[in-house]
Amino acid sequence: MHSDIRRCSDWEAxxxxxxxxxxxxxxxxxxxxxxxxxxxxxxxxxxxxYRRRARPDRPE
Structure with a gap:
């Protein structure tokens, strides 16, 4: 499945x-x-x- 909707790659900054x-x-x-x-x-x-273990904990 492919999405045509794209997001700005520099949106956070x-x-x-x-x-x-x-x-x-x-x-x-x-x-x-x-x-x-x-x-x-x-x-x-x-x-x-392993990927979930390496991911930093999310703030609650």
């Missing part, structure tokens, strides 16, 4: 919130865009446990 577009460049700052969809979930992922 430039914008207050993510800027979404269909183009290859951000309409506000001109930075390149990236796919805004999360990676697909795979229940057979052999390394998922």
């Amino acid at each position: 430039t914008h207050d919130r993510p800027v979404y577009t269909l183009g290859d460049r951000c309409p506000l700052c001109g930075a390149p865009t990236e796919n805004g969809a999360p990676a697909p979930f795979d229940p057979t992922d052999r390394y998922g446990e």
Whole structure:
């Protein structure tokens, strides 16, 4: 499954919130865009446990 909606790659430094577009460049700052969809979930992922263990804890 492929998403046509793209997100500004530099939104955290430039914008207050993510800027979404269909183009290859951000309409506000001109930075390149990236796919805004999360990676697909795979229940057979052999390394998922290690990746979750390496991820820093999220603030509650």
